[in-house]
Structures are given as C-alpha cells and as structure tokens.
Amino acid sequence: MPEGANPAADYELGLRLLNAxxxxxxxxxxxxxxxxVLRGADDPYPLYAAIRERGPIYHSTTGSRVTADPGVIAEVLADPRWRMAGPDGSPAAEQPLPFYGYGTPGAEADEHARLRPHWQPLVDPETLAAHRKTVERECLARLDRAAGDDLMAGYAWPVATAATGALLGVPAAALPRYAELCADAEALQDSLLAAQPLALVRRIEDAVAGLDELFGGLSETKESSDRAVRVLLSVAAVPATAHLVGNAVHALLAEPGGWAALCRDPDLAPAAVAETLRYDPPVQAEIRVAAAPVELAGAELPAGSHLVMITAAAGRDETRHPEPDRFRLDRQAEPEPLTFAGGLHHLPAALLARAQAEVALRILAEARPNLRPSGTPVYRRRAPVVRGPVELPVLGLGET
Known part of the structure; x- marks a missing residue:
C-alpha cells in the first residue's frame, strides 16, 4: 500500500464517485x-443544441442549472457574484451529481488580479513574441523526430509541454517528468464537474502536488504565488494548447480544401486558431456558483446555485455566427468566441495557448502539406470541460 494511503477515505470517495x-x-x-454531456460523447454539439432548445436556463435533473445562451453566459462571466466556489473558498454544496469545485489557486477573478504581478511578465507581448521563436524550434525539432501516425502523441502534446515548460523555466533534464505530470493532470478541470474513477482522481492530486514540488525546486519560483501561477499554466495552458492544435487540424482536414488553404497561406494560422475557438474549442464549459441571490434570465436564483455554462455552444449559435456548423477561415466581424472567457483559462492561459497553437499550426502547414486523415479520432469519456482527441490518426506526419 502506498505510503500515506488512507483506505477508509479511498473507500468513501470511491463509493461516492461510483454512485455519481x-x-x-x-x-x-x-x-x-x-x-x-457528463457521460461523454464524440460529438457533444447535438446535445448542446438540445440544451439550448430548453430555454435560457435549464434546470437539469442532475441538480445543476445549465445554459447554452450566449447572453446569459456573458452576463454571468461579467458578474463577480458568480464564483468557482463559495466566497470563503469552501466547496459548492453537492448536487445529486456532485460538483467538486474548490478554490483552485488562480481560478477566481480577484485571484487573477492578485497574481497579476506573477503571471504578467510571462505573457506580456514582448515575452510572447520571443517565446514564439522557442515554440518554432520545438515544433521543428519534434517534426524531425516524428514517427507513427498519431498527431497528438507525435506532435501536439510534445510541443505543448516542451514549449510551456521552456517558458516556465523547467530545466531540460526535468522535461520528461514535467510532461508526465501535465498528462496526469489533464482531467483536473473535468473532475471538478464530472465524477472520475478513484484512481484517476488520486493521480490528478499527485500530479498537481508533483508540479508544485517541481517548481518549488527552482530558484526563481520559491515564492508560493510564483509556483501557483506556474502550476496553473501547466494544468490549463498545456492541454489547451495541445487540444487547440488537435481540434484545428481535425477540422481543417475534415473541411474540403481546409488544410490545403492553410498550407497555401500559413499566415492564416491565427485565423484557424480563432475559428477553432468558435467551432470546436478545447474548453467547452465554465462552472460558477452564486455567492449571493441573483436574478438571471427572469429567474430568481438563491445563493449557492450551481450554473454550468456551455460556452462552446455559443460558437454554434446561428444568431451569432452564419453557417455555424462550417469551419471557415474567412469569418470577419463576428462576435469573439466565449471560450477562454473566464475561470482557469482566463488571461494568462488563453494568451499562451493561442500563441503556441498559432505557431504550431503554421509550422505544421509549412512542413507537412501532405498531411491527411487516416482514421477516426478517439476522445476521452467523462470530459465535459476539456475537449480534444486522445488520438488523431493522420498520414504524412513523419514525412521528410
């Protein structure tokens, strides 16, 4: 039995997760x-449409209130009364299907402001401009060694972890361990909403503790706030970068002429990233709890109300975006996607993920114009927040 294991606690938590x-x-x-949606689907967008049809706020039998309405989502994200946890940082009251929210460091809007001196230098324009060169080197190095036919394992994840680790000061010798910890923590954001297997929950906890320990061993991250920011970026920006690349490539390969258009003009990479954030973003939902009574969409909601906002559904709302189910690189003058609008993904993680994904797509289009699909993507189950393929089979990744 692992040192420090608590069989009684594991039994109790495991039973709750299984029942949920x-x-x-x-x-x-x-x-x-x-x-x-909580159970998981390869294509959740028809489910989002069904949620939208049930009105601006749908009181699910799970106990959560759910919205796919862009106006409601924007209003909640701008209202400080809606938080990730209680005002004192305590967990939200459990629903029939539990919400495992807690005061994740950096998750609240006021925490972003408090931590700004620690994250701002990492993602200011000058730093990110220089970092793009690092991302480019990592992309080219990974393509030089690319083998196999899985874009995620062969390119997207290695680039995301190596580039983010370089920005955060992870030594080269520690990068394999860093990549392992980031992969183990990938389901953290999903675990706040959907019950995961006990073994995965414990692995997530160990991974977050391992990241904190890793950064604690660096001379420039002795202060707890610096470590918190680096852990935050690791658990949010790394999977967001990897899945933003994976979702973009999958959509471009599926849209007739999409990949060829990017290869003809790799400078369209920012447009491809922006369209992916609308069409199939790596972050699908935001979760909030009312810290005080709130009136929303004509309903009086008591303090403690749990609201799930399907931000990805707003990108498929035909009142906001013409031809919402088509991936188009030529969209102009349309509303910004609500992805990355708040929570763990706000500001530092969003800026970093977008910059890294833009470089990764541009380099891939320049170096692998013959890339083509070779199979059906594989997706994780019980992943209502983070969306991206576990495997994305392609041909041409290892071409020289």
Missing part, C-alpha cells in the same frame, strides 16, 4: 441532455 457515475448514466438514459 451510475446516477449520471441513469439520468442520461432518461433523456437529460446535460447528463449525457
């Missing part, structure tokens, strides 16, 4: 579209 997943399956089988 069982209830999730039952409620989904009874037709609750949000319960089906």
């Amino acid at each position: 997943r069982a209830m999730q399956r039952v409620l989904g089988s009874m037709g609750d579209p949000y319960a089906l």
